[in-house]
Amino acid sequence: MPHDLRRAYRLEYITIGWNAAEAVIALTFGFLAGSIALTAFGFDSVIEVFSATVVLIELRSHHDHAEGRAEQAFLRLIGGSFFLLAIYVVIESAWDLLTTSRPHESIPGVVLTGLSLATMWFLAVAKHREGHRIESLPLIADSRETRLCSLLSAVALAGLALNAGFGWWWADPVAAIGIAFLAVMEGFEAWSGEHPDHH
Numbered sequence: 001m002p003h004d005l006r007r008a009y010r011l012e013y014i015t016i017g018w019n020a021a022e023a024v025i026a027l028t029f030g031f032l033a034g035s036i037a038l039t040a041f042g043f044d045s046v047i048e049v050f051s052a053t054v055v056l057i058e059l060r061s062h063h064d065h066a067e068g069r070a071e072q073a074f075l076r077l078i079g080g081s082f083f084l085l086a087i088y089v090v091i092e093s094a095w096d097l098l099t100t101s102r103p104h105e106s107i108p109g110v111v112l113t114g115l116s117l118a119t120m121w122f123l124a125v126a127k128h129r130e131g132h133r134i135e136s137l138p139l140i141a142d143s144r145e146t147r148l149c150s151l152l153s154a155v156a157l158a159g160l161a162l163n164a165g166f167g168w169w170w171a172d173p174v175a176a177i178g179i180a181f182l183a184v185m186e187g188f189e190a191w192s193g194e195h196p197d198h199h
Helices: 003-033 036-061 065-098 107-134 137-166 171-192
Strands: none
Touching (some): 003 036, 003 107, 003 137, 036 065, 036 137, 065 171, 107 137, 137 171
16 A cells, blocks of 8 residues: 555544544533533534544545445435434524523533544644645545634534633523534535545
8 A cells, every 4th residue: 555545644643543532522521511502512522523434435436336336426425414303402502592591610521522623634734734745635525624623613612611611501592503503514514425635
């Protein structure tokens, strides 16, 4: 296997490992704190694991048309998952705002989203560079989704930090709505199955 291709695989394996750990931590502390922003962040990480798995499949078999059709179906499943996540988050956030449900502060959540912001940005840059090096459109497209994931981390971090630092309870559900918006963007990209070349 060429060295550049091994690097591409390694980046996706790191993405899968990081997001899997991130999902477990975020969902655990999100439920404990009653934070819809952190819970939504955790569910998004679960979907990101499946998305990175699709990219691995594409890297291995992008010349196989039969596999391509299976991957397209898988991408639509991922897109639908993002849409369902967005619906759940908007409904839950609206309920929290209407009932003034106050989440507890979550310092682990603040730390996690802060680390994720840096990690996802680093991975996005590395994937973009490697994707152009090996001329892999799936990897280039995935770098855009990873950049979007870093933005999602920033939104979640803002809501959690404002709640923890200033007691602004409403920042948590508002941040969650921001996450829902980003999830819809990710959903449309996955559903379309398009891999534009990003420079």
